Amino acid sequence: STDRGQNWDRLSLPAACVNALLSGPAEATLLAATESGLFHSADRGDNWRQVLDQPNVISLAAREGVTLAGLVDQGAWMSTDQQTWQPVPDLAARALVGLALSPQFERDQTAFTFGAQEAPWRTTDGGATWAALDADELGHGLVDVALSPHFAKDRTLAAASPAGVLLSTDAGEHWALRAERPAVRVAFSPDGGLLAAAFEPGGLAASEDRGQTWRPVPGPWSGPGRVLALAVDHAQQYHLAWLEGVGETLSLWQGKPEQFEKVLSVPAGQNPIVALHLPAEPAPDRPWYAGIGHRVWKFSARRARAPAESVVFEAGDQGDSLLALAGTGSLLLASTGRQIFKSSDGNDWTLAYDLGQARALSLALSPTFARDNVVYVLLLGGALAKVVVR
DSSP, X not given: OOSTTSSOOOOOOSOSOEEEEEEOSSTTOEEEEETTEEEEESSTTSSOXXXXXXXXXXXXXXXXXXXXXXXXXXXEEEESSSSSOEEOTTOOOOOOOEEEEOTTHHHHOOEEEEEXXXXXXXXXXXXXXXXXXXOGGGTTOOSEEEEOTTXXXXXXXXEEETTEEEEESSTTSSOEEEEOSOEEEEEEOTTSSOEEEEESSSOEEEESSTTSSXXXXXXXXXXXXXXXXXXXXXXXXXXXXXXXXXXXXXXXXXEXXXXXXXXXXXXXXXXXXXXXXXXXXXXXXXXXXXXXXXEEEEEOOOOSSOOOOEEEEEOOSSOOOEEEEEEETTEEEEEESSEEEEESSSSOOEXXXXXXXXXXXXXXXXXXXXXXXXXXXXXXXXXXXXXXXX
């Protein structure tokens, strides 16, 4: 339009979907971000030339002689003349939030990252290179992934997705749909004999034949609400974080079918995040832990007595939520987006690692952590980092 929108002429831009327009720096110059690339015009849109042959350019910005284009799954690209373009180096741009390491990671170098808006990614060389597992069955991405305790031998992993519960027996190359109902959490028992899955709307089910058949696990989660965290211990007891009803109350539960007990009930707050950590060894006296908000809670695994709940740690005054708990033996780690804390008794905590300007979303211990103190963290944007905690 040349008359403030009173009349319009259709331009000859060779693209169907225009996601962003940018004018300047020259008066007649236009850039168009489209689904089929980035196009440049030097004559107010009468003629166009493709200057970036990359799909799904979705945003544009320019300042002081530098122009940036944002692409779906390809990060940001930069130009100083709007004609030649280069990807911005070292800019991770993945919507990945979860990390799962092979139990034999130091040997097979296999790990997976995933997110609800992403196809999962797999590395088999310790994070040096990644491959997208872009199977049709995966739908719109994964919200949770659990590796079989015997992954090094059986190559099995389960995933929760909007399509349902998915199972792969070849490290993610192929998938089979095992439950056609939107799933939000999956967990294996430590011996691999039981696979548990939480669904949305509410519901919990268990399978002892890798998802061929399922039996419901009754409880309050059969009604309105959402399971935020799920784990199974050596005695095949379930541990759940349940966002009740309309989301005002968060409760923690432990037990077996017909024997569940509520061990905690707190106000949910906004966007609650729960991280669970169960003892790796089959010892009935070992406590288990839950990170809720900026606190770590400690619980007794025994029944027939009042649950020993206690706040054993608060993450400080920065308002950061605890995003992950992990541990081995008597050592426990609690991770916020900024820092990693450690405790050798679950009561006294010290700062073990500061991530500086980086932000962590997920954490996993090296299988050889007891020897090398190595922790792997998934950073905001999708990068995998290896750190040593002391």
